[in-house]
Amino acid sequence: MARREGASAAWDRARVAARELGERAGPSAARRVPLAEALGATLAADLPALVGIPDCDTSAMDGYAVCGPGPWRVTGRVLAGAAPADEALTPGTAVEIATGAPVPPGSTSVLPYEHAREEDGGTVSGETEPDRHVRRAGEDTRPGDVALKQGAPVTPAVLGLAASLGHDALSVRRPSLAVLVTGDEVVHTGIPGPGRVRDAIGPMLPGLADWAGARAEPPARLGDVREGLAEALRSAAGAGAGAGADAVAVCGASSKGPADHLRSALEDLGAETVVDGVACRPGHPQLLARLPEGPAVVGLPGNPGAALVAGVTLLAPLLSALAGRPDPAAAAPDRAELSAPVRPHPRDTRLVAVRLTGSAAEPVGHDRPGSLRSPAAADGYAVIPPGWSGPLAEIVRLPR
Numbered sequence: 001m002a003r004r005e006g007a008s009a010a011w012d013r014a015r016v017a018a019r020e021l022g023e024r025a026g027p028s029a030a031r032r033v034p035l036a037e038a039l040g041a042t043l044a045a046d047l048p049a050l051v052g053i054p055d056c057d058t059s060a061m062d063g064y065a066v067c068g069p070g071p072w073r074v075t076g077r078v079l080a081g082a083a084p085a086d087e088a089l090t091p092g093t094a095v096e097i098a099t100g101a102p103v104p105p106g107s108t109s110v111l112p113y114e115h116a117r118e119e120d121g122g123t124v125s126g127e128t129e130p131d132r133h134v135r136r137a138g139e140d141t142r143p144g145d146v147a148l149k150q151g152a153p154v155t156p157a158v159l160g161l162a163a164s165l166g167h168d169a170l171s172v173r174r175p176s177l178a179v180l181v182t183g184d185e186v187v188h189t190g191i192p193g194p195g196r197v198r199d200a201i202g203p204m205l206p207g208l209a210d211w212a213g214a215r216a217e218p219p220a221r222l223g224d225v226r227e228g229l230a231e232a233l234r235s236a237a238g239a240g241a242g243a244g245a246d247a248v249a250v251c252g253a254s255s256k257g258p259a260d261h262l263r264s265a266l267e268d269l270g271a272e273t274v275v276d277g278v279a280c281r282p283g284h285p286q287l288l289a290r291l292p293e294g295p296a297v298v299g300l301p302g303n304p305g306a307a308l309v310a311g312v313t314l315l316a317p318l319l320s321a322l323a324g325r326p327d328p329a330a331a332a333p334d335r336a337e338l339s340a341p342v343r344p345h346p347r348d349t350r351l352v353a354v355r356l357t358g359s360a361a362e363p364v365g366h367d368r369p370g371s372l373r374s375p376a377a378a379d380g381y382a383v384i385p386p387g388w389s390g391p392l393a394e395i396v397r398l399p400r
């Protein structure tokens with residue numbers, strides 16, 4: 001196996017390496033999907049306006065579209081959805097109008113009902129200023145304007161915007177993450193028997209993948225067999241039938257035990273190792289490699305607390321780069337003051353689960369690599385490098 005970075009990588013260097021590997025692999029393929037399937041993906045192309053907002057001059061208020069100075073004789077009524085009128089209003093006339101309805105040509109402003117006085121003979125009067133409460137065609141967006149640049153995450157607001165601009169489908173990227181859960185002792189439902197353990201990593205991965213703009217495939221479950229792992233990696237990479245994933249997460253098998261076959265399986269496949277261990281606690285056996293077929297492999301340590309740290313250290317930077325968007329874990333570089341003392345590790349960066357209140361970070365406690373109790377109650381991790389002397393620490397957010 002070709003080695004690029006022999007010893008454990010420093011924690012911040014590992015994050016950069018994961019991001020760079022994703023960028024080197026290039027963004028994942030773009031696909032056109034209906035709006036209803038685009039939430040959480042990343043725009044693969046700029047979003048143009050297929051229609052102006054508004055598409056014609058419309059009223060911003062319920063009231064009267066008026067022409068010139070008042071009082072005005074009311075000559076009709078226009079509701080939203082009506083076709084724009086051909087006939088222009090003449091000075092001294094008005095039409096009753098609904099919010100969103102097209103104002104007739106010649107309208108100089110809209111007088112809201114609240115400001116209108118009804119006079120005898122079907123006339124109204126009131127104070128108004130030119131152009132008041134009229135939305136001119138294209139005032140918000142002109143046809144052809146780029147309303148949003150590629151790389152934007154598709155949020156509920158983006159879907160609403162796309163629909164208002166006339167789109168039924170969007171060109172998006174959403175890298176796929178194949179998931180391999182290893183371990184003869186790992187069970188997937190119910191209460192584990194003696195010596196068994198419930199898979200606690202597989203259930204975290206869809207949320208972690210979504211957070212980074214990717215989609216996790218349903219997990220494949222493997223025993224602790226080297227050939228089985230190599231075969232599963234080859235198949236996840238797209239050798240044989242079926243499309244390959246953009247990245248593969250392997251849960252467990254990352255350490256040095258007799259049943260930990262990830263490194264040897266990667267060697268069998270001729271993979272390039274990019275990060276072989278990270279100098280952090282928990283999570284030091286995590287691993288990043290690239291298969292000859294192209295997909296990146298992230299080795300998540302079997303201890304679930306360590307796997308989550310690897311999720312923010314290697315997986316999120318990699319997947320977000322493949323999606324063509326910023327790393328969500330690094331999106332808001334944040335610092336906070338720790339409200340209780342924390343001891344740094346002599347060599348490794350500690351990731352300490354914290355709750356955030358204002359500018360204070362309170363360590364949750366109960367930090368154990370085999371447990372998720374602490375991160376489950378946390379907003380993020382305080383980053384405690386060796387030699388840290390506090391109380392300010394960098395904060396890496398967890399997906400909420």
Ligand SMILES: Nc1nc2c(c(=O)[nH]1)N[C@H]1C(S)=C(S)[C@@H](COP(=O)(O)OP(=O)(O)OC[C@H]3O[C@@H](n4cnc5c(N)ncnc54)[C@H](O)[C@@H]3O)O[C@H]1N2
Pocket residue numbers: 181182183185186197198199200201202251252253254255256257260283284285300301302303304306369
């Ligand atoms: N000699 C050494 N032993 C270990 C080292 C080391 O450096 N030298 N590192 C320790 C650390 S730190 C971690 S973390 C683990 C990593 O282990 P693996 O990735 O090889 O995973 P396993 O050995 O299969 O399992 C470790 C532990 O986690 C449980 N597990 C595994 N998969 C899951 C899952 N999907 N959900 C919940 N729990 C899981 C498994 O039953 C074990 O208890 O290695 C240490 N050892």
Ligand code: MOO
Pocket residue numbers: 280281282283284285301303305306307369370
């Ligand atoms: O670092 Mo292990 O990854 O402590 O649980």
